[in-house]
Amino acid sequence: MAAKSRPKSDAPDVSDRVSRIREGVTAAILEHRLLPGTKLGEDEIGEIYGASRTLVRTALQQLAHEGIVNIEKNRGAFVARPTPADAREVFEARRLIEPTIVDHAVDAVSPAWINRLQQHLAEEREAELRGDARASVRLSGEFHRLIAEMSGHSIYLGFLKELIARSSLIILLYRRHDTPACGTAHHAEIVTAIRKRDKLAARAQMLSHLNEIEAELFLKDPAADELRLADVLGA
Amino acid sequence: MAAKSRPKSDAPDVSDRVSRIREGVTAAILEHRLLPGTKLGEDEIGEIYGASRTLVRTALQQLAHEGIVNIEKNRGAFVARPTPADAREVFEARRLIEPTIVDHAVDAVSPAWINRLQQHLAEEREAELRGDARASVRLSGEFHRLIAEMSGHSIYLGFLKELIARSSLIILLYRRHDTPACGTAHHAEIVTAIRKRDKLAARAQMLSHLNEIEAELFLKDPAADELRLADVLGA
């Protein structure tokens, strides 16, 4: 009971039923267990989480606002299917915002943060070694999010959360080879630059990292989207 | 029937009951008819718009996601009260994003857009002349939004909508003098630069415009927030 009712503490959302649903569905999408275009029925999800449709609906609306779910009127919610144009916008926004975020991260550097970052790198390497693609894709997104948290800039953090979630879908849909989503090595270089408090290097590493991710994508004219999707879903 | 059911067109939300509520409340907040800290009771709003609490709740949750409403668990929804720290974050983000947006706007320039911009400037001048503070504050926000629409970058547009809405609250809470929120003259200079397709000038004008707005603010340590709020609400 003591752990349940916290009158004043504004914990983000933990132990909240709507948030449990939202985070569960988000994780499933980010780990590519739910593919773009998948229908997310309200009853279906409600039964999984033992919640009524009211709560499921709230969670789905939040996900829609984050851009990883589309809600079509009278038809339901579907995992979003970003177009190549969307993809270009997402990465352009990331190229604009993330260098600035890493700048702030350098300002906030501390032994505790360095520790956290290196612990994260270890997790990434471990997941990569054991070939756990789902954990890898999740962790590589969380790395960028971690840096945004480190920056202490809550607005950038909110924006980046959206961009990361969409990026995960984009990488699933449009990557050329079955390369790991983000090279762990790049992340290590970024951490090194942060540790050295070298803003210029940190910005540069972040930017080239993002460029490399986007370079791995196959973003052609939107007309051929359907084929590409069929390809992914069929595989 | 033709105008009502559009299966594929993703019109933002027009003629949707939830959106009517959201836009109504948003307008009230942006025009400073609802002050920061005001409680937004579900029954109260529902009665105004002739809607059930279900729809009101949906609208309020969307506004919470946009950052202009805070929802406190088991207590209800309140008009957000940005802290000075929030204010600094918002303007930093705007200084980062808006120069890039205006860059894109220059790329998209066309006679139709120039026309629309100048029509908007005329509206702003008119509102300023007749001393309509509410219309002025609304229109000055819409100017920035218009440029974001012109850029064709939907992600930047979404981000900027949030930033503008929060800016409106910030200006209300923290401006030094009762100066008009944004000088119409600055907007005119930005339009001129866009019309000349001069990206450098457009970026520079936008940046200095944002700097001037923030310079008009009184952003001290958060400790004194309460006094400031009392000041505004008492007046």
Added chain:
DNA sequence: TGGGCGAATATTGTATAAAGTTTCGCCTGT
């Protein structure tokens, strides 16, 4: 046999009712 119309079914949108929490007034006791 293939296409199209139509009823049945399933799913979402909306409203209302039940349950839980907070707040505020009032009362009692010191």
Added chain:
DNA sequence: ACAGGCGAAACTTTATACAATATTCGCCCA
């Protein structure tokens, strides 16, 4: 007179019932 606590009222939260809309499947007809 004042502090503390009890209790009722108001509100939010959650669940459920009802209405509207889309989809699906079967049947009929060409």
